[in-house]
Amino acid sequence: MKIASIQLQITDTQLASDRIKKTDQLLDKYAGYDFFLLPEIWMTGYNTFDHYLEEAEPLDGPFVAHFAQKARELNAYLFAGSFVEKFNDHFYNTSILFNRQGQLIASYRKIHLFTYGSEEGELLTRGTDPVTVDTEFGKVGLATCYDLRFPEQFRKELDRGAKMFLITSAWPLTRLAHWELFNAARAVENQCFLASCNCVGINRGVVLGGHSRIIDPWGNVVAAGDENESVVTAEIDLAAVDQIREEFPQLKHRVPIE
Numbered sequence: 001m002k003i004a005s006i007q008l009q010i011t012d013t014q015l016a017s018d019r020i021k022k023t024d025q026l027l028d029k030y031a032g033y034d035f036f037l038l039p040e041i042w043m044t045g046y047n048t049f050d051h052y053l054e055e056a057e058p059l060d061g062p063f064v065a066h067f068a069q070k071a072r073e074l075n076a077y078l079f080a081g082s083f084v085e086k087f088n089d090h091f092y093n094t095s096i097l098f099n100r101q102g103q104l105i106a107s108y109r110k111i112h113l114f115t116y117g118s119e120e121g122e123l124l125t126r127g128t129d130p131v132t133v134d135t136e137f138g139k140v141g142l143a144t145c146y147d148l149r150f151p152e153q154f155r156k157e158l159d160r161g162a163k164m165f166l167i168t169s170a171w172p173l174t175r176l177a178h179w180e181l182f183n184a185a186r187a188v189e190n191q192c193f194l195a196s197c198n199c200v201g202i203n204r205g206v207v208l209g210g211h212s213r214i215i216d217p218w219g220n221v222v223a224a225g226d227e228n229e230s231v232v233t234a235e236i237d238l239a240a241v242d243q244i245r246e247e248f249p250q251l252k253h254r255v256p257i258e
């Protein structure tokens, strides 16, 4: 599987339409790849909380339609990151995954909303269900940024058969050490691949940390970004998951703890 994590730069002066245009251009540049990732609430800007409600869209709105078409054009899986979803009178931080035909095969509403210096928890409703979904490469589990701190969500996804975690993020540079640690820990403890997509740039005074990663089930960082806009790429084979689980069967040694 050829995978590309599009580590977008977010600045306060960009228009949403320009962000989409730039993203389309970056995606087109990597046509031929099998799997793409984009960051968290990148169209609005994660820290642009005063725009959340006005820019929110339903799941059958233009944002989702646009990237369904893009996945179809690219003939690739596209984890288009997250956007502010409006459903009835509620708003969610919802990430979306399309298959090669442009079908929306999974949507995930962020469970652990971030409240530390963030308005996310006041504006949005939290999701309740972890999400896993089959792809032609194996089952993947979805998660969003702050979720990384909650290993039980990833265990649940593992127990549902996940072989790779896809993480969409807007994680700040000030806690880069935590980001690197949790990316690796979630991969190693579950013997899964993990691919993450973080943004870079300065959004409402918050310096975003980048360092998107692709990590194998042994914890090796196969590819990683820095603090600049870039596309982090790798070629991986999810068969390595079964191989490593067989060679080092830690998951068989779990003891139920009440």
Ligand SMILES: NC(=O)CCC(=O)C(=O)O
Residues within 6 Å of the ligand: 040, 046, 113, 114, 144, 145, 146, 147, 149, 169, 170, 171, 172, 175, 178
């Ligand atoms: N967007 C987020 O969820 C930020 C999470 C974060 O900054 C942290 O966990 O630290």
